[in-house]
Amino acid sequence: MKLVLHGYFRSGTSYRVRLALNWKGLAYETAVVNLVDGGQRAASYLARNPQGLVPALEADGRILTQSPAIIEWIEETWPERPLLPADPYQRARVRAFAAAIGCDIHPIQNLRVMKKLRADHGADQDGATAWARHWIETGFTALEVLAADAGGQGGFIFGDGPSLAEIYLLPQMFNARRFGVDLAAFPRLVAADEAARALPELAAAAPELQPDAV
Numbered sequence: 001m002k003l004v005l006h007g008y009f010r011s012g013t014s015y016r017v018r019l020a021l022n023w024k025g026l027a028y029e030t031a032v033v034n035l036v037d038g039g040q041r042a043a044s045y046l047a048r049n050p051q052g053l054v055p056a057l058e059a060d061g062r063i064l065t066q067s068p069a070i071i072e073w074i075e076e077t078w079p080e081r082p083l084l085p086a087d088p089y090q091r092a093r094v095r096a097f098a099a100a101i102g103c104d105i106h107p108i109q110n111l112r113v114m115k116k117l118r119a120d121h122g123a124d125q126d127g128a129t130a131w132a133r134h135w136i137e138t139g140f141t142a143l144e145v146l147a148a149d150a151g152g153q154g155g156f157i158f159g160d161g162p163s164l165a166e167i168y169l170l171p172q173m174f175n176a177r178r179f180g181v182d183l184a185a186f187p188r189l190v191a192a193d194e195a196a197r198a199l200p201e202l203a204a205a206a207p208e209l210q211p212d213a214v
């Protein structure tokens with residue numbers, strides 16, 4: 001199947017999809033949508049995703065959007081090297097961990113939200129950064145507790161290898177570092193991030209290694 005990932009090196013949601021594709025060993029092409037230049041609002045991109053958000057994954061010409069839906073589609077299409085455990089209760093726990101990032105942290109520190117804070121709500125750059133840090137720290141405080149009780153091994157949160165939890169965590173840790181979050185308070189999350197990034201497939205998805213990295 002021909003896969004083309006429309007995304008941006010620094011986008012956390014694009015990073016999630018790269019991690020899932022790499023973990024499954026799937027080859028894909030990269031189509032850069034430069035978020036700084038407004039590429040997400042170009043007519044050619046809006047035709048692929050009317051939301052004007054990356055990523056979009058093209059699979060044999062068919063378009064998929066929304067990273068959670070894309071990742072679940074990848075998981076269902078290529079079930080080997082599963083990112084979700086077999087047991088329904090455990091699957092729900094892993095999905096809850098991922099959703100705490102995907103629904104409750106990432107959207108409120110996203111580019112367009114930060115821009116709106118600066119443009120219309122009186123925040124300067126430091127104020128917008130403090131906003132992002134606040135929501136990441138609030139979310140991470142709960143995730144640290146969840147992770148401590150998740151029973152993972154070798155640094156991983158659930159089980160003894162990467163799951164959807166790490167697929168969501170790595171990009172959020174990247175953002176946390178960008179915004180200057182003090183990660184010392186989150187040793188369990190730091191350990192999971194390190195364990196996952198030690199795997200060559202996942203390491204290759206890092207933003208700084210992408211063709212559009214600046």
Ligand SMILES: N[C@@H](CCC(=O)N[C@@H](CS)C(=O)NCC(=O)O)C(=O)O
Nearest residue numbers: 011012013053054066067068111112
């Ligand atoms: N829920 C969507 C969110 C996508 C999203 O927020 N993408 C960001 C980059 S991480 C984006 O395109 N931002 C462009 C903007 O804010 O203008 C998903 O998971 O795919």
